[in-house]
Amino acid sequence: MADEFILETSGLTKEFAGFFAVRDVALKVRRGHIHALIGPNGAGKTTCFNLLTKFLKPSAGQIRYKGQDITSMAPADVARLGLVRSFQISAVFPHLTALENVRVALQRQHGSSFDFWRSKNVLDRFNPRAHELLNDVGLSEFANTPAVEMPYGRKRALEIATTLALDPEMMLLDEPMAGMGHEDIDKIAALIKRISAKYTILMVEHNLSVVANLSDIITVLTRGQVLAEGNYADLSKDERVKEAYLGA
Ligand code: ADP
Known part of the structure; x- marks a missing residue:
């Protein structure tokens, strides 16, 4: 085949x-x-x-x-x-929450302007999928935790979630x-x-x-x-x- x-x-x-x-x-x-x-x-x-x-x-x-x-x-x-390489932790924004990190990755993938990343439209459009991806990697409880405060292993999971955002x-x-x-x-x-x-x-x-x-x-x-x-x-x-x- x-x-x-x-x-x-x-x-x-x-x-x-x-x-x-x-x-x-x-x-x-x-x-x-x-x-x-x-x-x-x-x-x-x-x-x-x-x-x-x-x-x-x-x-x-x-x-x-x-x-x-x-x-x-x-x-x-x-x-x-x-064909996507998993990002290194350095690509995770430390002061954004887990949810925001995944949302930014989704926005990048879908060509949405970075400047308006907190506008209501953007939140409505990308938050559901961002929550889904966090759930897929077992990070739902960290949705509102800034990446910098997450334990090392969880940050690696977040890195995988931002990679999954690239479809x-x-x-x-x-x-x-x-x-x-x-x-x-x-x-x-x-x-x-x-x-x-x-x-x-x-x-x-x-x-x-x-x-x-x-x-x-x-x-x-x-x-x-x-x-x-x-x-x-x-x-x-x-x-x-x-x-x-x-x-x-
Ligand atoms: P591994 O990841 O399996 O430990 P590498 O791919 O890092 O192996 O390295 C394989 C070999 O190639 C090593 O001998 C290393 O010294 C050599 N090598 C890797 N990168 C370079 C480079 N940029 N210039 C010269 N030699 C290199």
Whole structure:
């Protein structure tokens, strides 16, 4: 089936002054899957992620999203097609409430002028959807809390809500569990699982128990290349994968 894979790369390569951070990577992300990209430090995960989100330009290769070649497309145009990277917390406005943050994201997506962001029309138009999105990520009780006063894990959930406001079909999550304690990890894992019913997800994640619990499929990178691909049970028995992690 032509659209079985929502995102595909072929020959994806990034060279920094003669050093191949990513080399000839063929990645296929199946629609509806949670797909994890893992590998020891220096394996090329971040570089790969930055190529997919268009923050870096590949030295060679192709990226196709929904059958369309997006290799040379600008990040904003890619986002408009529904392939969206989750924002970093720094993109959340600290002094706006959770509700206002999501509403501003919705306004941006729908081209509504930023200057009038508190007008009655705007509130009537965007508040219902903003509340819905906060509810989807389990943040209803924080609707009127300024982002700056929210606990770290909840802020990450808010970051995901502002990403969902962009109406994605596929989300790219960069270490969604970074810097979190157990409780927050469990909550964000449950959230990712929940939203994966609607969206395809590709994530880079260091926490292997999270990867084991969440992923439908895992691609292991080492030295910029794909070493192995499969589910966690298979990969954890793979000698090459064990060696790559031990040798790191
Ligand atoms: P990972 O995210 O898996 O830890 P990275 O993608 O950050 O790996 O890095 C892969 C390799 O590419 C590393 O050896 C790193 O030093 C190198 N690298 C990454 N970015 C650059 C850059 N801008 N210039 C030169 N080398 C880089």
